[in-house]
Amino acid sequence: MTERLDLIFVLIQQWLVGFLPGAWRPAAGVVLSVVAIVCLFPALFALTTVFERKGLARIQNRIGPNRVGPLGILQPIADGIKSLTKEDIVPLSADAVVHFLAPVLLVVAVFMGFAVLPMGRNMALVDMDAGLLFFFAIGASTELSVFMAGWSSRNKYSLLGAMRAVAQMISYEVPLLLSSVAVVMITGSLSLTKIVAAQNQYTWGLPHWYIFTPWGLAGFLMYAIAATAETNRSPFDLPEGESELVAGYHTEYSGFKFALFFLGEYLAMFSISGLGTTLFLGGWSAPLQILGWVPSWIWFFSKLMLSIFVFIWLRGTLPRLRQDQLMNFAWKFVLPLTLLNLMVAAAWRFLGDGWERWVICSAVVVIAYTGMAWAGMRHGHFGPRSYRYAE
Amino acid sequence: MMQETISFTPQLAASPITGLLWLIPAVPMVASGVIALLKQPRRKISATLAIGSLSFSLLLSLVAFGHVLAGWAHGAAVRETVNFTWIQAGTSHVDLGWVLDPLSAVMLVMVTLVGLLIFIYSVGYMEHDENFTRFFCFMSLFAGAMLGVVIANSLLLLFIGWELVGLTSYLLIGFWYQKPAAAAAAKKAFLTTRIGDIFFLLGIVWLFSQTGTLLFYNDGAGTLEAAALAGLLAQPAALGLTAAGAIGLLIFCGAAGKSGQLPLHVWLPDAMEGPTPVSALIHAATMVAAGVYLIARVYPLMQAGALAGGTTTALTVVTWVGASTAVFAALIAVAQNDIKRILAYSTISQLGYMMAGLGMGGVAVGMFHLITHAFFKALLFLGAGSVIHGCHGEQDVRKMGGLRADMPLTFLTYAIGMLALCGFPIFFSGFWSKDGILEAAQHWSVAKTPFYLLVFGALLTAFYMTRQVGYVFFGFWRGGKPAHESPAVMTLPLVILALFAMGLGLIGTPAWPWFRAFLESRTVGFDWHGFAEPGLLALMGTSTLVVFLGLGLGWKLYGGQSPKPEEPDVLEQTAPLPWGWLRDRLYVDELYGVTVIAFYWWWARVADWLDRRVWGGAVAGVAWAFRGWAHFNRLLDTNWVDGGFDKGCEELASSGGLLSRVQTGRVQTYLRILALAVAALAAILIWSSRA
Amino acid sequence: MNPLAGFLLVAALLFSIGLAGALTRRNAILVLIGIELMLNAANLNLIAFWRYGPHPEALTGMMFAIFSIAVAAAEAAVGLGLVIHLHRHAHTTDLDAMNRMRG
Amino acid sequence: MSFAFYLIAALTLAGGLAAVLLKNTVHCALALTVAFAGQALLFLDLDAQFAGFAQILVYIGAVAILVVFAILLTKGSETPKGGVYSKHWLAGLVIAAAVFSMLGWAVIWSVHAVPRGPVGTPAVTVLDIGNALMSRYVLPLEIVALLLTAAMIGAVIIAMHEKERAK
DSSP: OHHHHHTHHHHHHHHHHTTSOGGGHHHHHHHHHHHHHHHHHHHHHHHHHHHHHHHHHHHTTOOOOOSSSGGGTTHHHHHHHHHHHSOOOOOTTSOHHHHHHHHHHHHHHHHHHGGGOOOSTTOOSOOOTTHHHHHHHHHHHHHHHHHHHHHHTTOHHHHHHHHHHHHHHHHHHHHHHHHHHHHHHHHTOOOHHHHHHHHOOEETTEEOOGGGSHHHHHHHHHHHHHHHHHTTOTTSOGGGOHHHHTTGGGTTOOHHHHHHHHHHHHHHHHHHHHHHHHHHSOTTOOSSGGGTTSOHHHHHHHHHHHHHHHHHHHHHHOOOOOHHHHHHIIIIIIHHHHHHHHHHHHHHHHSOSSSHHHHHHHHHHHHHHHHHHHHHHHHTSSSOOOOOOOO | OOOOOOOOOOSSOOOHHHHTTTHHHHHHHHHHHHHHHSOTTOHHHHHHHHHHHHHHHHHHHHHHHHHHHHHHHTTOOOOEEEEEEEEEETTEEEEEEEEESHHHHHHHHHHHHHHHHHHHHHHHHTTTOTTHHHHHHHHHHHHHHHHHHHHBOBHHHHHHHHHHHHHHHHHHHGGGTTSHHHHHHHHHHHHHHHHHHHHHHHHHHHHHHHHSOOBSOSTTOSTTSHHHHHHHHHSBOGGGOBHHHHHHHHHHHHHHHHHTOTTSTTHHHHGGGSOHHHHHIIIIISHHHHHHHHHHHTHHHHHTTOOTTOOOHHHHHHHHHHHHHHHHHHHHHHTOOBHHHHHHHHHHHHHHHHHHHHHHHOHHHHHHHHHHHHHHHHHHHHHHHHHHHHTTTOOBGGGOOOHHHHOHHHHHHHHHHHHHHHTOTTTSHHHHHHHHHHHHHHTOSSOSHHHHHHHHHHHHHHHHHHHHHHHHHSSOOOSSSOOOOOOHHHHHHHHHHHHHHHHGGGGGBTTBOHHHHHHHTOOOOOOGGGGGSTTHHHHHHHHHHHHHHHHHHHHHHHTTOOOOTTSOOHHHHHOHHHHHHHHTGGGHHHHHIIIIIHHHHHHHHHHHHIIIIIIHHHHHHHHHHHHHHHHHHHHHIIIIIHHHHHHHHHHHHHHHHHHHTTOOSOHHHHHHHHHHHHHHHHHHHHHHHHO | OOHHHHHHHHHHHHHHHHHHHHHHBOBHHHHHHHHHHHHHHHHHHHHHHHHHSSOGGGOHHHHHHHHHHHHHHHHHHHHHHHHHHHHHHHSOOBTTTOOOSOO | OOHHHHHHHHHHHHHHHHHHHOSSHHHHHHHHHHHHHHHHHHHHHTTOHHHHHHHIIIIIIIIHHHHHHHHHHTTTTSOOTTOSBOTTHHHHHHHHHHHHHHHHHHHHHHGGGSOOOOSSOOOOOHHHHHHHHHTTTHHHHHHHHHHHHHHHHHHHHHHOOOOOOOO
16 A cells, blocks of 8 residues: 555556557656646645745744734735736847847746656656756856846846856856765766665664765765755845845746746746755655655655755745855855865765775865855955955 | 886885885974975974974884884894885886884884984974974974985985985975075084085995895895895905995995994084084084994995904994094094084083994994983083073073073083993983993904094093083083073973983893893893903993093083183183193194195195186187188178079068968968868869779 | 658758858858858768778777867867968958058 | 657658758747757657767756846847958858758768667667766766866856956
8 A cells, every 4th residue: 555655646647648559658658747746746836835924924923914814824926817817028129039038948947847846756747867967057047047047138227137046056056066976976877766775774663865974964064055056046135135136037037938037936946945855965865764655756745845944944034145156156155165075975985885984074074164264254355345246 | 228217116025014114204394394394484383293293103113113113022023024125127227115123123213213303392492483384394404314314225216315315414404595695604613524425325236236125124135134145245446355345344434424423424524514403413413423334234245354353444434434533533522612502512422432333332322322312411401502592592501501500400410421422321311321331342353543532532521521420510601691491391391301311211220121122032031140250340340430530620621600701711821832722622634624625725726726727728729720711601691692592582472472371371271272262172072082 | 762861962952052162251250150151061971981881890980080070179269260370461351441461 | 660759750840950040049049949848758758768868968057048048148139231251152052952962872882881770779778888988988977077077167257348457
């Protein structure tokens, strides 16, 4: 019974496909999975918006949405209807084609990223040999859509926001990639299913998740920072800083296109959290061996929602950074530490199974972090600094 | 065909500590490298690095020493080596390696321990120096190089360390290179020791050509093992020497240079221009002892061919040189007024004792004096440093006085060191080690003169040390600003060294010759009958008498009195002429001045003249000839060739004008031509391959 | 048609398009774009030969293409840096206007 | 020759043509990304998964963005007065056509001479590529690493704004 529950989506898919003639079955299976993803994540998006608004309200000592439906649960439906029925304004001087393509490209690219995420046992849409590379390749193309949106609007706030966003995304993509490479080095594979399988082992009932190793913990911290910046979430939400740039690159978007951007950003958050879960938090594996009977997809989505909660929490807690602080942080703090983490991971790989690797790797990581933080504070890299205006 | 590879595979399965022995010199060297990269203000880090690395070496050395001790306790003579091929050229190869045996183990512990204490002391002594980090960089480098000399199992590795040690000595003597005297002293030390080193290198090359290896011990194939020695003995050299004897003498030349033996001692007193911890570590305790250690290390070679109880030419030379150095330097020390210079001559003298001990009594006798001397001489130098520090840089003993009240701890420890050096009976290590040398001299079969020389030296030693202490610590203060006691970081090493200066004698008494037995890997037991050997007690009595005579004489002349600095010395009043000789260091420097240096001066003049007149004239002649030829050519050029060239150039210029139209400066024009050329080239290729 | 020939022809066409762009456009950046297209065409050739060549397991063509991609990235960075510098210097990116050989 | 190939090839060539022909420079850059994407799809069609994704990551993720930045920094998106094509555009076109005819001729004439490899998809995994990079191709890899570093430093230095030191 538990196995059936575990594989319930796979079984449903097979059952549905069974009605079709044999030649069509593989294609139909893929179409079904795509449809499932395309339906599921927007639903999750709707749920998350209300969750975020409620959560932020709690943090800010407010009530939050409470008019539509019980406790405001139906608020996203109202929002959706509103944005669908609003007038779609395209500025007169805007480049109409590019203006239209930008949100579409964003949403398509983000959806493609979900194709390689294993959301449960045997629940990856495509088990690609170079899955991680695919994910990052697709992720890189979202930068282009951001630029397209900002440039086509013919609005200086949009363009500035877009340039900030692109610069930020490029800068933080490097540590994002490098911290993932550590996992690849240990696992020896770019396939996300294999990465999860490598973590789905237990010693004394405890899982072998990578976050429970020195390099994994350090890598996860760096990954989390880079992911926050990559998705333009607070405290790295400069591209959309409403107090400075109105709303960044989607200032000139309204109605359904704006909703698409909104959707795209949340989907990017989901996919990057899903990847983090897969790389460091053991993917769909249970946190304790005795909990192995719980269906794997429940674990995946619980971890995903936990990450989303952390995102919301950060947004409610931390103030926004300044542009120069943001860039300095990326290149002078996060990047060196991820590079060091690669070496620590290599040391971990070659030090054998004994206790020495725990001691050595932990010591290196702890010393590096405290040392960098100390040096940074001392030389004022993160401290106050006079602002240099963009030239 | 030359094939150079570095393979680092030890040939012998050695114990873990022997395998790790290379860390002992390597760690201070690495520390030195790191310190070299630090900025000057990073005092704390550099001192910590230097002291930490040397502490690590000390720890490892103690482990190694314990390993040797344990092997000895089980009745085995420990001699473990790790050898590897450094350079492979065709079939011949040069091997390096290191060895752990009682000799190297004892030296390791001594060097690291004394070195560590001096490092700690230096933190206080060099506190106000702006080049603090540089100092510790050099000191660490020195420690590493010296430890490399100690563990070397190959004459080549030893020589590498030897030269490095010489380099650091040069750097440290000239540490205050702004002082002209220091810079000159550094150069002098470097050049003088180089003379010995050239002979040493000759000996190494000769040895390599004879035996094909430079390893000391290598499972019967090393140079110090029976097979190689027999081969060397069979090979005659000039002057009735065997090859073994000749090589031994050449190596001794190197040792004499480094250890300041007659006649190459002149650099050592001048080396006192360096900071006092340097004088203590390098020019008293360790580096100068390296020569003695070298002789001890190659002792089988020096001794090769000796009959039972007999001696060899090489050892005889060692003995004579050592004994005469001992007296010679002690005589000069009597008439010196610089506190460090007195100690420097005393060091030379004591090194002479060690050499004589090696020559007459064997490794154990010489080495024992080396070890005890290292401790008490380091103590004396550090005490002198403390005095200088307390007297604000004053070094002239005549301008001190009465310091026993101002610097009680320094006085106490200095007195212990001084008594140990004089060989005050029973309680001080110097007594036992010097006694061993005297006993060996008494029984020497060749001649009795060295014995008398050494006894006289002992008398002088006691005398000049009493004179110095009388001047410095007794009487009344004759300097300017009042003196003060040094900080704890300086006095603590003094106290520790003082304990060693007293206690170390216990391991080498005739009743319990532990040290000797350890070096020779024999069993030992406590036996009062050791004193009952015929003549021993009489000898001890003699030496005690001599010491007391020296002390008493010194005290009578200098104790409690405090002559003014301008006043002539007491001895000078009685015998001004010999005093003058002694004060001017028996004119050795001047002798060199009128012989060696004058010769070089003359030779340089000759070479200069040759350069100017003969070679310069030849060059000028050739130049004249070429100038004539050139004039001729110019005539030809202007009248014949130029016309043709001008015509050709006009042609070129006009055609260049044509070509320059293509050079528009437009990138795309170039690109276009490039593309056309590619297309044409491809067409030609395809067309030609078709046929 | 031979599949290899198809890919090679596409590559040749892409190469020529890139070349035409590099030869006819006035903007220096567009010239660089043309050169990028030419590089891509070359990469396509390499991959096609790898796929349809006799020894795909030796990975030679594939490796060549991967290295070529890396080098192209460096080339683009330096090339665009040069263009920006030129623009700062001459206040134009028009290649026709940039025909002086001296700064 | 599958339908997919023709579709992708058409997409790639259209992207390339647009990149060369369009008036607005930013549109050119965007068309260039289409050509890059089509190229990546061609790589996938050739079973070169790794190269295809690397193509997307490097070209779309980095080179295209760089081009776009360069365009904005040089104010290149404004159409110049004298038209977008150079004076000698006809010569360039003719030469490009000549090169194409040469290449096409060479391909058609010589392609049958290429020895055929094994039929079917070559089983090349990312692991194989990694092993090859770390063993046989390790020297080129190191050289490329050096080259990238040099290029990065060079690009930064070239593009760096030299500020006059007023102090």
